[in-house]
Amino acid sequence: MKLKVLKANGEKMTLKLALSGLKNHLKDYFILFSGLTISAAIFYMFQTLAANPLFLKSNTYLLSIVVIFNLGTFLLAIITFAYLNYANNFLINLRSRIYAMYLMLGAKSRKIAQLIFLETIVIGLLAVLAGIVCGIILTQLISRLLIRQLDLSLIHYSPWNNQAILVTLIFFLVIFVFFALKNARKLVYTPILKLLNQEKTPVRAHKNPLLWGGEIIAGIVLLAIGYWALAHLDILNIKGIFVAIITIVSGSYFVFDSLFLAIVQNLQHRPNFALKRLHSFTLGQLNFRLRDLTKLLAMISIMFALALGAITAGIGFHRDIATITNVCSDYDFILHDPSTRELDQVNNLKLTDTSVYHYKVASNKVYWLVDDFDLKPFNYVIPNGSFNPIKYSHVTGKQMLKDKNKWLSILQSYLGDASTILPGGFLPKKEFQTKTGKEHTINLYVLKNFMAEKNQIKPLVLADNKKIKLDVNRDSTQKYNIFFVINGMLSGFEFMGLFLGIAFLAMLASCLMFKILSGANNDMHRYQILKQIGTRHQLLEYSIAQEIGTIFLLPALLGIVHVLFGLQMFKVTTLIHEPYKNLIIPIGIFLVLYAFYYLITDFIYQKKVLRK
Amino acid sequence: MTSIVAVQQVKKVYGKVHEEKTVALKDVNFQVETGEFIGIMGASGSGKSTLLNILSTIDRPTSGQVLINGYDITKLRGNKLSDFRAHQIGFIFQDFNLLEDLTVEENIALPLSLQEMNPKRIKALVILISKKLSISSILKKYPAEISGGQKQRAAAARALITKPAILLGDEPTGSLDSSSARELLNTMTNLNQKDKISILLVTHDPVSASFCQRILFIKDGVIGKELRRNNLDRISFYHQILNEIESFES
Numbered sequence: 001m002k003l004k005v006l007k008a009n010g011e012k013m014t015l016k017l018a019l020s021g022l023k024n025h026l027k028d029y030f031i032l033f034s035g036l037t038i039s040a041a042i043f044y045m046f047q048t049l050a051a052n053p054l055f056l057k058s059n060t061y062l063l064s065i066v067v068i069f070n071l072g073t074f075l076l077a078i079i080t081f082a083y084l085n086y087a088n089n090f091l092i093n094l095r096s097r098i099y100a101m102y103l104m105l106g107a108k109s110r111k112i113a114q115l116i117f118l119e120t121i122v123i124g125l126l127a128v129l130a131g132i133v134c135g136i137i138l139t140q141l142i143s144r145l146l147i148r149q150l151d152l153s154l155i156h157y158s159p160w161n162n163q164a165i166l167v168t169l170i171f172f173l174v175i176f177v178f179f180a181l182k183n184a185r186k187l188v189y190t191p192i193l194k195l196l197n198q199e200k201t202p203v204r205a206h207k208n209p210l211l212w213g214g215e216i217i218a219g220i221v222l223l224a225i226g227y228w229a230l231a232h233l234d235i236l237n238i239k240g241i242f243v244a245i246i247t248i249v250s251g252s253y254f255v256f257d258s259l260f261l262a263i264v265q266n267l268q269h270r271p272n273f274a275l276k277r278l279h280s281f282t283l284g285q286l287n288f289r290l291r292d293l294t295k296l297l298a299m300i301s302i303m304f305a306l307a308l309g310a311i312t313a314g315i316g317f318h319r320d321i322a323t324i325t326n327v328c329s330d331y332d333f334i335l336h337d338p339s340t341r342e343l344d345q346v347n348n349l350k351l352t353d354t355s356v357y358h359y360k361v362a363s364n365k366v367y368w369l370v371d372d373f374d375l376k377p378f379n380y381v382i383p384n385g386s387f388n389p390i391k392y393s394h395v396t397g398k399q400m401l402k403d404k405n406k407w408l409s410i411l412q413s414y415l416g417d418a419s420t421i422l423p424g425g426f427l428p429k430k431e432f433q434t435k436t437g438k439e440h441t442i443n444l445y446v447l448k449n450f451m452a453e454k455n456q457i458k459p460l461v462l463a464d465n466k467k468i469k470l471d472v473n474r475d476s477t478q479k480y481n482i483f484f485v486i487n488g489m490l491s492g493f494e495f496m497g498l499f500l501g502i503a504f505l506a507m508l509a510s511c512l513m514f515k516i517l518s519g520a521n522n523d524m525h526r527y528q529i530l531k532q533i534g535t536r537h538q539l540l541e542y543s544i545a546q547e548i549g550t551i552f553l554l555p556a557l558l559g560i561v562h563v564l565f566g567l568q569m570f571k572v573t574t575l576i577h578e579p580y581k582n583l584i585i586p587i588g589i590f591l592v593l594y595a596f597y598y599l600i601t602d603f604i605y606q607k608k609v610l611r612k
Numbered sequence: 613m614t615s616i617v618a619v620q621q622v623k624k625v626y627g628k629v630h631e632e633k634t635v636a637l638k639d640v641n642f643q644v645e646t647g648e649f650i651g652i653m654g655a656s657g658s659g660k661s662t663l664l665n666i667l668s669t670i671d672r673p674t675s676g677q678v679l680i681n682g683y684d685i686t687k688l689r690g691n692k693l694s695d696f697r698a699h700q701i702g703f704i705f706q707d708f709n710l711l712e713d714l715t716v717e718e719n720i721a722l723p724l725s726l727q728e729m730n731p732k733r734i735k736a737l738v739i740l741i742s743k744k745l746s747i748s749s750i751l752k753k754y755p756a757e758i759s760g761g762q763k764q765r766a767a768a769a770r771a772l773i774t775k776p777a778i779l780l781g782d783e784p785t786g787s788l789d790s791s792s793a794r795e796l797l798n799t800m801t802n803l804n805q806k807d808k809i810s811i812l813l814v815t816h817d818p819v820s821a822s823f824c825q826r827i828l829f830i831k832d833g834v835i836g837k838e839l840r841r842n843n844l845d846r847i848s849f850y851h852q853i854l855n856e857i858e859s860f861e862s
């Protein structure tokens with residue numbers, strides 16, 4: 001009985017300690033918590049895609065989408081783990097001093113270990129739950145937006161998904177239990193003094209200049225090999241991917257470990273630069289920071305490239321939807337025997353060209369009025385799935401007569417259900433008029449801009465499909481039908497690319513943010529000293545902005561270089577038509593978002609280190 | 613003689629509106645003459661650090677006025693305050709306050725870089741001051757690679773390189789062994805006598821105090837007693853200080 005009371009008291013005490021910690025660092029916990037929530041939300045949203053009917057319905061393309069989806073899940077899991085690791089270090093940094101203090105005051109280390117275990121789990125659990133709620137709301141918003149913007153057919157797409165909730169919960173809980181154990185262990189086994197004084201005193205790195213030079217060269221050579229492999233992916237296939245991953249990852253590491261450091265140290269030895277304002281301090285900070293950050297920055301440059309690459313590919317696929325659609329046919333839509341009401345609707349569209357061809361069906365055979373083709377020559381594209389199909393332009397009736405059978409069967413394909421009627425022949429005007437049989441017309445229209453007016457022609461096309469019993473998925477004469485199929489396939493890729501790109505960006509930028517903010521408590525002292533020797537406030541702000549800016553900029557630069565070379569991959573495999581086109585758009589979007597993270601980090605860091 | 617520091621009716625109360633108040637300084641008045649080497653002594657908790665923090669503009673008095681080289685430092689704000697720190701005062705602390713990620717040379721040069729001085733002149737001045745403080749051989753080292761005594765000399769070099777009106781020190785020998793402490797104090801005496809640098813030290817250590825020309829004793833937030841060395845040799849002055857502490861503290 002007594003024991004129970006004691007125990008209850010102990011628990012109460014423990015809870016009090018935990019809460020006291022929370023209160024003192026409310027802002028830090030807010031940053032941490034919102035970061036975790038966002039990562040959980042992103043993970044959940046990606047999981048809901050798995051249950052998206054879009055992926056299940058378009059069965060022809062299911063395989064490639066599933067592969068990409070699994071790859072995406074894998075990458076997302078890795079970066080989420082890395083991200084949580086940095087967030088956890090941030091947490092430990094917040095707490096270790098306080099816990100060390102309690103330990104000094106005689107608290108049992110087992111109790112404290114229990115406490116940090118509990119704390120980690122509770123924070124993690126709350127963040128995941130909040131993340132899932134955010135994820136559900138965001139999924140709802142995004143899917144609505146996408147249906148409108150991308151013509152995605154996400155019918156019955158429910159943002160609430162049991163499987164996704166379960167997977168997200170399990171994934172995060174496993175990771176948090178892992179970190180909770182790690183944190184508890186660390187606290188029990190690290191000497192108190194070290195916990196109290198986590199400040200790392202920088203020591204000079206003794207680098208052999210010869211090895212150093214070798215490392216720079218090795219880094220650049222490795223990157224070159226990786227880029228070369230990507231540019232020859234058409235020959236190397238999957239081997240090329242493996243080569244590229246290994247060489248680019250290690251190359252990036254070497255470049256950060258040697259090249260950037262060499263530049264910083266070189267600047268340090270230029271008095272005209274280093275002895276200006278706070279340059280020597282900023283360079284000194286970078287000199288030690290870069291060494292500490294080598295691994296992280298190398299990883300970030302890769303993630304940056306993957307994210308930017310994904311967004312570029314996403315935008316590329318989006319562009320391809322229009323490109324492929326447009327290249328498949330010169331005519332934007334076709335109507336068979338349009339009614340006067342339909343013709344009225346057509347007149348409201350922005351047309352640039354109209355061709356009308358007459359034909360008669362007599363005893364199941366089709367006879368074309370050949371004069372129509374002389375009047376308005378016919379354009380034909382052989383759809384072969386490439387961006388440069390074979391084209392026959394301005395084919396006149398006379399030319400058709402030279403290769404009669406070929407053109408009859410081509411024209412036949414414009415008449416839909418071919419089982420009931422057969423090619424007949426071409427007739428000059430006089431014979432055509434006297435030919436018995438029902439007269440029909442086929443009207444081929446060219447719009448000013450198909451993509452802009454595709455929604456207006458949609459009802460006309462659907463009615464026409466019904467009229468001639470066209471199989472939407474097989475027909476290649478009606479541009480809208482082609483668009484429908486291509487869009488169904490590529491918008492999945494597009495969405496995945498954009499989603500992964502932005503998710504990765506959010507995670508990688510947050511990794512940097514947490515890493516930098518984790519060091520803020522140790523850096524505070526330095527800025528205090530600088531203030532004391534009379535450094536103006538603006539100069540301190542400027543120095544911080546420069547230092548953090550450099551840390552953000554370096555991986556971004558290398559990441560952009562990766563992308564510039566890496567896009568060769570899409571070019572040689574012809575997965576994306578003109579992958580370099582309008583590259584400034586994805587890079588611009590990306591840099592704006594990235595800069596946003598930089599500004600937030602800079603702001604919070606300054607708040608922390610420059611406060612009185 | 614003109615005074616370089618004038619402290620008038622300075623009061624410092626810690627604790628915000630709803631917190632418990634601690635009166636660290638009650639009513640402090642004194643002056644430091646140009647070229648003087650003055651010490652302020654007192655037991656732990658007597659308000660020495662509080663006073664020095666106010667003199668070095670790290671903290672502000674609750675009321676009262678402090679003039680340094682003609683500037684009313686309690687009125688300085690923003691860039692004016694920074695520039696005042698950069699040009700008029702130099703200080704050294706018990707825990708050195710060197711920037712760990714800069715070499716000794718870079719640490720010493722920093723105040724001049726802030727003034728946007730020509731790099732060539734900075735180099736020359738760094739060499740000059742480090743000779744004076746006998747640290748020429750460790751200029752390329754990082755603070756973590758040198759001894760406590762060397763760190764404090766480096767800190768002194770950084771404090772003095774701008775030729776401040778006064779050098780302030782809060783227990784500068786506090787974390788040094790006795791021989792390093794003595795060396796530093798001898799150097800400071802030299803700087804004071806040869807280069808006419810005004811120095812104000814805060815200490816509870818009688819040995820350090822015995823290097824000064826004049827000592828002010830602080831107790832319960834007021835200056836209670838003053839002692840002048842006059843022509844006494846250092847050892848005798850030291851014993852006089854010990855006696856004084858005996859009677860003053862009790």
Ligand SMILES: Nc1ncnc2c1ncn2[C@@H]1O[C@H](COP(=O)(O)OP(=O)(O)O)[C@@H](O)[C@H]1O
Pocket residue numbers: 626627634635636654655656657658659660661662663
């Ligand atoms: N930041 C502070 N907040 C509240 N009280 C303080 C603070 N700094 C010092 N004090 C109090 O003011 C008095 C003088 O302290 P201090 O100037 O540090 O003494 P000394 O340096 O002589 O040991 C002490 O009672 C101390 O507890």
Ligand SMILES: [Mg+2]
Pocket residue numbers: 660661
């Ligand atoms: Mg003190």
